[in-house]
Amino acid sequence: MFSEADITLLQNIVHNELASALWQTVYMTFLPTIIAFAVGLPLGVLLVIGEEGGIRPLPKPLMRTLNVIINLLRSVPFLILLVVVLPVSRFIVGTTVGSPAIIFPLAIAAFPFVARLVETSIREVDKGVVEAAQAMGASPFQIIWKVLIPEAKPALISNFTVALITIFGYGAMAGIVGGGGIGAIAVNYGYYRRKLLVLYLCVILMIILVQLFQTIGNTVTKKTDKRLR
Numbered sequence: 001m002f003s004e005a006d007i008t009l010l011q012n013i014v015h016n017e018l019a020s021a022l023w024q025t026v027y028m029t030f031l032p033t034i035i036a037f038a039v040g041l042p043l044g045v046l047l048v049i050g051e052e053g054g055i056r057p058l059p060k061p062l063m064r065t066l067n068v069i070i071n072l073l074r075s076v077p078f079l080i081l082l083v084v085v086l087p088v089s090r091f092i093v094g095t096t097v098g099s100p101a102i103i104f105p106l107a108i109a110a111f112p113f114v115a116r117l118v119e120t121s122i123r124e125v126d127k128g129v130v131e132a133a134q135a136m137g138a139s140p141f142q143i144i145w146k147v148l149i150p151e152a153k154p155a156l157i158s159n160f161t162v163a164l165i166t167i168f169g170y171g172a173m174a175g176i177v178g179g180g181g182i183g184a185i186a187v188n189y190g191y192y193r194r195k196l197l198v199l200y201l202c203v204i205l206m207i208i209l210v211q212l213f214q215t216i217g218n219t220v221t222k223k224t225d226k227r228l229r
Contacts, residue, residue: 025183028102028181029168029171030164036106040113044114045119069112089102117163130143158221185202
């Protein structure tokens with residue numbers, strides 16, 4: 001089914017490029033996810049507490065502006081956003097090729113998505129717990145830090161896993177425009193050079209990684225969910 005040249009190419013990739021590609025893939029997945037959560041977590045909390053009737057209502061024009069910005073960024077397909085943001089990556093890291101250049105576009109694409117996930121997680125917290133904290137005289141910051149986030153921890157971890165897997169998929173697509181990792185091998189060898197054996201290997205590795213991320217995420221979520229104890 002596959003020629004000797006195809007098998008030789010696959011062996012060369014496994015021996016010379018695969019380990020580096022796996023590391024780049026992990027790097028391109030976790031770092032943007034962490035950055036996206038660093039930005040998206042406070043935004044998501046703000047969307048809940050700052051709304052009318054929230055624990056710290058903010059001016060309506062500000063809340064509308066935040067929602068519009070988040071919705072606009074979420075509505076742009078990732079590849080288009082990637083092309084638009086790459087010049088900024090060139091300014092920051094000096095290149096538009098390779099894993100470092102993709103980190104910033106991935107974070108920009110992910111943080112609005114994370115903000116909505118966090119918003120959903122915070123809204124799932126029992127309002128009675130928040131009201132009890134308010135009755136005890138807790139400040140808005142104390143309610144956020146000691147009530148909302150701890151109570152929403154299982155949902156936040158679960159959504160972190162969702163964001164991680166989504167960014168993993170974005171990173172694989174970034175191989176089309178010069179990004180590194182397994183996606184670059186799949187595009188450069190499997191697609192452009194029509195080496196199906198290499199493409200199959202990349203797909204299998206991606207499936208394994210996604211299953212690994214999901215399994216770890218589910219395990220941590222169950223361990224932090226008080227309802228399952």
